Amino acid sequence: MLIRLSRFGLALPRLLSNPQTRFVSQSKPSGATVSPALTELHPVSEKAGHEEVSPFVKNPDYHGFSTDPVVDEWNMRVAFFMGISVALVIGGTFLRYLPDHGMREWARREAERVILQREKEGLPVIDENYYDPNKIILPSAEDK
């Protein structure tokens, strides 16, 4: 954003005329800080010609996809739309409304309902025995 303001050129204070570097404090470093402000130490210059040119120079709205601004814009739209709105939101909704596999959520709700009901009626919440003891037929005591 600050790079855009550079079109106003000398109308802005000196410190904004160096658009490539991040906006850092220009005040004199106190004794506590070790490294001086980045802008004063290494002014970035384009004199060398074959240095690495930041893509933000040509395209201030560079999104990281392509140096061609149109492709960059469209790629960004595709990536964000498909990634967030489609994959995460629609996909997430699909996953949230998946049916109750193995009836586990039902089992939980049913258990809570039955417990409330039994406590209200004063009945024991659950029977001690899993199987009805009357239905178990044990063999008679055999000789060892």
Place this chain on the structure above:
Amino acid sequence: MLKILIPTLLLIPTSWLAKAKWLWPTTLLHSFIITLFSLAWLKNTTETNWSTLNPYMATDPLSSPLLTLTCCLLPLMILASQNHLAQDPLVRQRIYITLLVTLQLSLIMAFAATELTMFYVMFETSLIPTLILITRWGNQMERLNAGTYFLFYTLASSLPLLITLLAFQNKTGTLSLLIIQLLGPIPISPYVNIIWWTTSLLAFLVKMPLYGVHLWLPKAHVEAPIAGSMILAAVLLKLGGYGMMRLMLILSPLAKELCYPFIILALWGVLMTSSICLGQTDLKSLIAYSSVSHMGLVAAAILIQTPWGLTGALILMIAHGLTSSALFCLANTNYERTHTRTMILTRGSQMILPLMATWWLITCLANLALPPLPNLMGELIIISALLGWSWWTIIFTGAGALITATYSLYMYLMTQRGPVPNHMISMNPSHSREHLLLTLHLLPLLLLVFKPTTIWGSAY
């Protein structure tokens, strides 16, 4: 199944026929559509657990999260690779995408295979695109060594697996997982038992990797390009875990005593590799050893063969896949700016790239298993299962969790805090692409907090 396989296969012609300018947006769009459809695999409504059946492939609650993870990763790999491939010639970019897609295809078929033969073939097939990615697009000279280690470790250990599968087919007449799960114990002589067990699992233990046969992993992960690192960490390691979980079905009567040394090795590996992490100077190497550490927990959990162990293993596999891939993406954002992986040289980036520091923080916290993320769910279930198996494991897992927290925070502090080095004179701001990439790793991880049943697997 075909509605995923055919689009993935046709992504290869797409990458060759798309116009130069629109190559990356087109393939990205195509792969996101595949991701959306792959979410349908997570719907499992059958009683027998096997759904989307066709004669060769099926999904069940164990394989479907891994399949979805694989399909989710392709768009993320494309997003991550876009920048560093921009200066490559067009043909090479197309080849790169083709390699990623071939890898994707082989992985989908591997996870979805019902016949163990197909699984084996696809397991081996996934090695080739990965090898090409590492050795051709790696950045340092060491990539050749890394490729060799990667290929031969897996090949040497998986050849016995082939013999075992053939012997099994000979003995029982089938290698279909649907039938194997119903077979009883296989009558084999006791000495052959041991060989049988070892040869079946060795390939997967090397792939996981188990500490002791893990040497290929730091090399391969460090030297691979970002997409290679992502797919290696997120999915290829899980092939090992998945293979182990499947093969344990045939081996179950034998595994009771035979697994002891491997469990101990895995747990010791958790401790050892976490400690190694604390002494790493190379950022990617740190993340690679962190992967070994987490996978050691997974290996131990699978080897104890309890329902909770298998559940915890699957949860940790999925969570680790997302977290590790995110860490590699973060390391890559650093690497693309500074062209160095040495942590001391790239300190203080919180001052320069504050929003990226947020992603660093969340990812490092995920790595150290912060609640309520699924990383913690997996680790906790694994630790509880191991504790039920033997009280002594708490020493390893507890110390391991402690050291994991230490090195995750160390990684965060080393890269983000501290004085900015004097030699860093200008860094490009973070791209929207990079923020999106990390969001797409971390948001699914957060969303899994709300529906963990998707990654619980069939044992729960």
